[in-house]
Amino acid sequence: MFEILKEHLSFRKQLVQLARADVARQHKGAALGWLWELVKPTIMITVYWFAFTYGIRNGGDVMGHPFALFLVVGIVPWFYMSSMLTGGASAIRKYKYLVTKMKFPVSTIPTFVNVSRLITHLAMMAIVLIILLFNGYQFDIYILQFPLYVILMFFFFNAWSLFSSVIVSFSKDFMNLIKSTTRVLFWISGILYSVDEIHVEWIRDVLRINPITFFVEGYRNTFLYGRWFFEDWKALIVFAIVMVVMIVTSVLVYHKLRKQLVDVL
Amino acid sequence: MNKTTESDMITNDEVVRFSHVTKKYQLYKDDKKRLLGMLFGARIPHKTKVASNDLSFSIKRGESVAFLGRNGAGKSTLLKIITGVVFPTSGEAFINGRVSALLELTAGFDGEFTGRENIYLRAHLMGLEKKQIKAAEKDIVEFAELDEYIDQPVRTYSSGMKARLGFAINVSINPEILVVDEALSVGDMKFQEKCRVRLSEIMKKDHVTVLLVTHSIGSAKSFCNRGIVLKNGSIIFDGNINDAAEAYKESNN
Numbered sequence: 126m127f128e129i130l131k132e133h134l135s136f137r138k139q140l141v142q143l144a145r146a147d148v149a150r151q152h153k154g155a156a157l158g159w160l161w162e163l164v165k166p167t168i169m170i171t172v173y174w175f176a177f178t179y180g181i182r183n184g185g186d187v188m189g190h191p192f193a194l195f196l197v198v199g200i201v202p203w204f205y206m207s208s209m210l211t212g213g214a215s216a217i218r219k220y221k222y223l224v225t226k227m228k229f230p231v232s233t234i235p236t237f238v239n240v241s242r243l244i245t246h247l248a249m250m251a252i253v254l255i256i257l258l259f260n261g262y263q264f265d266i267y268i269l270q271f272p273l274y275v276i277l278m279f280f281f282f283n284a285w286s287l288f289s290s291v292i293v294s295f296s297k298d299f300m301n302l303i304k305s306t307t308r309v310l311f312w313i314s315g316i317l318y319s320v321d322e323i324h325v326e327w328i329r330d331v332l333r334i335n336p337i338t339f340f341v342e343g344y345r346n347t348f349l350y351g352r353w354f355f356e357d358w359k360a361l362i363v364f365a366i367v368m369v370v371m372i373v374t375s376v377l378v379y380h381k382l383r384k385q386l387v388d389v390l
Numbered sequence: 391m392n393k394t395t396e397s398d399m400i401t402n403d404e405v406v407r408f409s410h411v412t413k414k415y416q417l418y419k420d421d422k423k424r425l426l427g428m429l430f431g432a433r434i435p436h437k438t439k440v441a442s443n444d445l446s447f448s449i450k451r452g453e454s455v456a457f458l459g460r461n462g463a464g465k466s467t468l469l470k471i472i473t474g475v476v477f478p479t480s481g482e483a484f485i486n487g488r489v490s491a492l493l494e495l496t497a498g499f500d501g502e503f504t505g506r507e508n509i510y511l512r513a514h515l516m517g518l519e520k521k522q523i524k525a526a527e528k529d530i531v532e533f534a535e536l537d538e539y540i541d542q543p544v545r546t547y548s549s550g551m552k553a554r555l556g557f558a559i560n561v562s563i564n565p566e567i568l569v570v571d572e573a574l575s576v577g578d579m580k581f582q583e584k585c586r587v588r589l590s591e592i593m594k595k596d597h598v599t600v601l602l603v604t605h606s607i608g609s610a611k612s613f614c615n616r617g618i619v620l621k622n623g624s625i626i627f628d629g630n631i632n633d634a635a636e637a638y639k640e641s642n643n
Binding site: 138139142143146149150223224225226227228229295296297298382384387388389 | 415416421424425428470473474475476477489500502503507510511514515517543
């Protein structure tokens with residue numbers, strides 16, 4: 126744990142450079158460049174909105190909010206989380222040459238990859254805010270908890286990325302497992318519907334263990350419902366436990382396998 | 391941080407000290423076995439290859455040492471331990487100073503970026519400030535003889551161009567320890583000569599420690615005054631370069 130923090134601290138300047146390079150790298154060779162970061166999610170959101178408004182739900186409100194807004198506020202953090210789920214997991218493989226060709230603090234690789242994606246996410250959230258304002262929503266005090274959710278989300282999935290990118294380096298099987306699980310997670314994390322609306326209590330409780338649900342709900346608490354993060358203290362405690370487990374696992378795995386990474390990549 | 395950066399065990403005029411360094415590689419039959427090996431450790435059948443066997447030596451600042459040995463003698467593993475890429479299985483390696491490695495010159499570039507952007511990226515990773523890089527930039531571009539190609543993506547480069555750029559970057563970022571792995575065979579005769587001249591220059595001027603891996607006894611003799619001969623992962627000779635060259639020839643017979 127200490128070692129990982131030290132690596133990050135001594136490498137913070139390079140981290141910024143690498144994150145910038147990672148952003149630039151994704152858009153090289155495409156004429157539309159950065160715009161794709163907005164085009165892709167917009168298409169996805171439109172399709173889901175269409176299917177659920179005209180097809181499945183008949184355009185009903187969710188928790189007293191228009192479905193389109195309910196969807197946008199929940200799915201934008203999901204885009205960021207899913208990119209950290211899969212992109213974070215393949216971070217070390219993608220930047221293999223940093224491990225095998227030079228002396229490099231490996232634990233910082235998932236970090237700068239996730240920082241690079243964070244920039245896109247914040248840009249998208251700015252657009253979401255504008256959409257909300259146009260629909261007559263006002264800024265209120267609850268927006269103060271937005272940075273908290275972003276930071277918690279970043280830390281949780283950064284721990285996940287460190288853990289998963291190390292084991293993915295050992296075997297591609299894990300990558301396939303993660304990719305197929307991500308699709309499942311999309312449907313069980315209450316992104317297209319509200320977990321609160323499920324009538325079977327035990328299903329609701331099980332789904333709430335999932336940290337993705339915690340964050341999706343958190344974003345809605347902040348921008349739609351006007352609820353504080355501590356109001357649902359049960360969910361908060363469950364998340365805290367999951368978070369600690371995640372961090373401990375990733376630190377242990379990194380510590381145990383770091384020196385063998387270069388031999389298997 | 392790993393042990394290779396600690397300097398309490400190493401005296402000030404030493405740049406490299408190996409103490410009983412052994413590196414073993416575990417070779418599994420296939421990926422499935424390797425995965426099981428990761429989960430269950432030594433119980434899964436595998437072969438063990440000893441790439442470095444109980445190596446102990448020390449190199450002083452400003453020395454130039456040639457590592458001689460046939461293919462598979464363990465030269466590359468040894469250099470990778472010095473550069474901090476590979477970690478010893480047992481024993482300890484102490485390194486003192488910034489290592490610049492010319493291992494596989496063509497690797498380590500990001501193909502999507504231009505040559506110039508790669509110069510900045512690489513130099514940032516080596517911990518240089520923007521000002522220092524700017525100062526070295528022109529020199530690097532000129533030395534690599536890339537002209538207008540420097541602003542094209544590296545993926546469009548030929549392997550010779552990449553190698554030239556790699557060499558130029560590595561000798562220009564003020565290294566304290568320069569590891570050269572067969573890099574002197576880059577480009578045409580004229581470029582090779584230029585590399586030699588530059589190498590001797592920085593050796594004399596900045597007291598850079600040069601560690602050279604080569605099969606060519608000629609270039610070993612012209613650069614180095616000390617030679618270490620490796621065979622099957624062990625050191626079989628360590629001393630004056632001329633004697634080392636003899637020992638290397640003998641070991642081949």
